[in-house]
Amino acid sequence: MTDVKDAAAPTRRAAHGKAKASERRRRSPFQVIVQVFGELLITAGIVLLLFVAWELWWTNIESNQKQDEALSSLFEEFEQAPAVPVPQNSDGGDSPEPADPPVLDEPAEGETFGVIYIPRFGENHARPLTGGVGLDVLDTLGLGHYPGTQMPGEVGNFAVAGHRQTHGQVLDLIHTLVPGDKIYIQTKDGFYTYVFRNNQIVMPDQVDVIAPVPTRPDAQPTERFLTMTSCNPRFGAEERIIAYAVMDSWQPASEGPPKEIAERVAEFYGKGG
Amino acid sequence: MYAWIFRHLPGPLWVRIILSVLLVAAAVVLLMEYAFPWLSQFNPLTDSTIGVTE
Numbered sequence: 169m170t171d172v173k174d175a176a177a178p179t180r181r182a183a184h185g186k187a188k189a190s191e192r193r194r195r196s197p198f199q200v201i202v203q204v205f206g207e208l209l210i211t212a213g214i215v216l217l218l219f220v221a222w223e224l225w226w227t228n229i230e231s232n233q234k235q236d237e238a239l240s241s242l243f244e245e246f247e248q249a250p251a252v253p254v255p256q257n258s259d260g261g262d263s264p265e266p267a268d269p270p271v272l273d274e275p276a277e278g279e280t281f282g283v284i285y286i287p288r289f290g291e292n293h294a295r296p297l298t299g300g301v302g303l304d305v306l307d308t309l310g311l312g313h314y315p316g317t318q319m320p321g322e323v324g325n326f327a328v329a330g331h332r333q334t335h336g337q338v339l340d341l342i343h344t345l346v347p348g349d350k351i352y353i354q355t356k357d358g359f360y361t362y363v364f365r366n367n368q369i370v371m372p373d374q375v376d377v378i379a380p381v382p383t384r385p386d387a388q389p390t391e392r393f394l395t396m397t398s399c400n401p402r403f404g405a406e407e408r409i410i411a412y413a414v415m416d417s418w419q420p421a422s423e424g425p426p427k428e429i430a431e432r433v434a435e436f437y438g439k440g441g
Numbered sequence: 442m443y444a445w446i447f448r449h450l451p452g453p454l455w456v457r458i459i460l461s462v463l464l465v466a467a468a469v470v471l472l473m474e475y476a477f478p479w480l481s482q483f484n485p486l487t488d489s490t491i492g493v494t495e
Contacts, residue, residue, distance in 0.1 A: 204442045215472065222477045223484065301490045303482055314490075329490040339489070375492040399489045408491055 223334050227307070231336035234308045238280045238296040243436045246356050246421070269321035269418040270357040275299030275313065282320065283436075284311060284328075285352040285429045288364075289341045294432055297328060297353065307335045311396070314378050320353045320360045320394075321418055327378035327395040332402060332409075339398035342411050343367065351394060351413050352429050358420040359429075362394040362413035369400055369407050377410045391415070 195203075275281040277300035286293050298309040305312040311330040318324035330338035349364040370377060378395055381387035392415035400409035419426065425433040446464075450457040481487065 207442045218469065218472060219477055219480065222473050223481065223487070226473060227481075306489065307481070312490075331487060331489050334487050370491075372488065373492065377491055397489060397491050399487065403486065405486045405488045408489070410491075 227335045228337055231308055231310075235296050235310045235336055235338075238298070238309055239283060239294065239436065242280050242283065242296065247437065269360060269415075270420075271322045272319045272355055272357065274315065274319060277302065277315070278305055278309070280309060281313075282353055282355040285354070285432060286345075286349070287352075287428055288345055288349045292432060294429075294436070295330070295336070295338045301329045306331055310336060310338050317378050317395075318380065318392075320355060321357075321392060321415065323392055324380035324389045325378055325382055325393040325395050326353075327397070329397045332398045332400075339396060339411075340402075342396065342398050342409055345411055350416075350426075350428060352426060353394070354421075354425070354433065356421065358418055358423070359425055360418045361416045361426060362392075363416045364411060364413045366412055368410045368412070370410060372405070372408050374408070377408075382410075382412055 272281055275298070278298060280296045280298045282297040284295050284297055296310040297313060298305050298311070299313050299315065301312040301314055306329060311328040313319075314327040314329065317327040320326050332340050332342065345364045345367065347365055351362040351364060353360040353362065368377070368383075374383075376383050376385045377397065379385040379387075380389040380393075381391075382393055382395055394413040394415065396411040396413075397408050399405040400407040424430065447457060447461060450460050452460070
């Protein structure tokens with residue numbers, strides 16, 4: 169009894185295996201369709217995960233590299249073009265009225281015209297400022313200047329936009345700014361120091377935050393504002409987070425950078441020259 | 442589908458494994474270089490501007 173069973177077992181197993189193999193080869197069209205459909209669904213899932221990885225990780229690597237390139241070519245320009253003559257005070261020592269800072273012409277779309285330094289975001293923080301807020305600017309060239317708003321040093325509102333999580337994360341830490349934090353802007357003319365005042369969270373259609381006097385479109389500006397906009401909450405875009413700053417002082421390029429960012433600026437000049 | 446492609450790749454097993462790795466890598470590069478940047482403009486989660494977005 170046991171002998172017979174043992175002898176028959178391998179044959180049965182082989183026959184079973186053969187049947188299975190031929191079954192796999194001859195599948196009905198329905199089975200083929202279901203399998204291909206399933207494989208396509210799995211592929212779509214993997215592609216979606218890849219997209220998330222690309223957006224949250226790869227775009228930052230790519231944009232950081234492009235922004236570094238933009239910055240080094242900007243500093244080469246700074247070095248080649250001597251700064252325009254600085255408007256002079258009556259040099260009677262303590263003149264009550266400081267001279268108005270020089271104001272750049274509005275840049276062309278995609279033209280990098282300055283650098284922004286926000287030490288609160290890290291001592292090495294420096295990002296290019298570029299004209300325009302189209303995706304081609306924001307995705308690769310750091311902070312974009314809203315066309316039609318004022319320029320650094322001008323009475324009114326110098327308004328810029330930047331990504332929060334992706335494409336360089338230029339304003340990722342915007343919510344960590346503390347009133348009194350310095351924000352430095354460098355152009356070919358000099359350094360403008362702004363002081364952060366407050367954050368505001370608004371709906372995406374509240375355009376008056378970039379008005380000459382933020383949120384008061386009819387008011388006549390007397391101060392020099394800086395407004396930065398980014399998406400809010402992090403990893404979302406149902407709202408916008410706005411950071412307001414007011415200009416505190418400026419110094420011409422010939423006087424060198426403010427102390428807090430001096431090292432960083434020197435580094436850039438070292439690289440460019 | 443993928444089994445079918447794998448079976449129709451030429452060469453011995455190790456060549457087919459290398460070929461399939463290359464094919465997957467090529468697909469990933471094409472997606473990251475062309476497909477995703479194009480798709481990204483429709484992603485509302487990266488809007489950081491106020492008002493009408495271009």
